[in-house]
Amino acid sequence: KAGVTQTPRYLIKTRGQQVTLSCSPISGHRSVSWYQQTPGQGLQFLFEYFSETQRNKGNFPGRFSGRQFSNSRSEMNVSTLELGDSALYLCASSLEPGALTDTQYFGPGTRLTVL
Amino acid sequence: EDKVVQSPLSLVVHEGDTVTLNCSYEVTNFRSLLWYKQEKKAPTFLFMLTSSGIEKKSGRLSSILDKKELFSILNITATQTGDSAIYLCAVGAGGTSYGKLTFGQGTILTVHP
Numbered sequence: 001k002a003g004v005t006q007t008p009r010y011l012i013k014t015r016g017q018q019v020t021l022s023c024s025p026i027s028g029h030r031s032v033s034w035y036q037q038t039p040g041q042g043l044q045f046l047f048e049y050f051s052e053t054q055r056n057k058g059n060f061p062g063r064f065s066g067r068q069f070s071n072s073r074s075e076m077n078v079s080t081l082e083l084g085d086s087a088l089y090l091c092a093s094s095l096e097p098g099a100l101t102d103t104q105y106f107g108p109g110t111r112l113t114v115l
Numbered sequence: 116e117d118k119v120v121q122s123p124l125s126l127v128v129h130e131g132d133t134v135t136l137n138c139s140y141e142v143t144n145f146r147s148l149l150w151y152k153q154e155k156k157a158p159t160f161l162f163m164l165t166s167s168g169i170e171k172k173s174g175r176l177s178s179i180l181d182k183k184e185l186f187s188i189l190n191i192t193a194t195q196t197g198d199s200a201i202y203l204c205a206v207g208a209g210g211t212s213y214g215k216l217t218f219g220q221g222t223i224l225t226v227h228p
Contacts, residue, residue, distance in 0.1 A: 032214075033214040042221060043218040056211065056214055104216060105160060
């Protein structure tokens with residue numbers, strides 16, 4: 001079974017631009033969670049989607065948004081980029097957290113650099 | 116606010132040594148504790164521990180969960196250079212914490228030949 005895939009793997013943007021990252025979960029997984037990883041803050045939860053609905057959101061500004069499609073693929077968008085948004089953005093999928101397991105399987109991440 | 120603390124933050128050992136990594140947590144409505152290994156890529160899943168499964172073992176790796184004292188340990192015996200990585204501890208909670216894992220800072224393990 002194919003793992004979680006994320007595109008693109010690397011991205012360089014300038015301040016003020018916006019960016020869209022994509023995530024395809026493991027086949028059969030319906031929940032997608034997004035995390036931001038930085039050296040200073042570690043892994044921080046952004047939001048989670050299930051059945052095209054955002055069920056949970058972390059403590060990030062409204063510039064960070066996302067959505068999920070009917071095939072469970074998910075995208076996240078960051079508008080008006082700031083230097084501090086430079087990070088590794090990780091997507092994780094699971095069957096349905098809380099039902100049977102909390103185990104999340106991570107994709108390779110998108111490395112975003114904001115200049 | 117949920118909190119996960121790992122110790123030590125970094126550890127340097129030689130091949131063949133045994134290491135113990137620690138993870139303590141303060142979480143409302145605790146449901147599970149997970150260990151991940153991260154090399155220069157995505158975190159890969161190692162173990163999940165819950166109230167019904169407080170001890171797990173796979174090869175040279177083992178982990179226990181102490182729900183009373185709110186901590187977990189990850190043991191690695193006969194370490195190899197391939198064990199060099201960041202080890203992450205994360206906690207899942209019930210209630211409205213859908214899809215959210217709260218992570219510790221990680222322990223950087225370096226194994227020298």
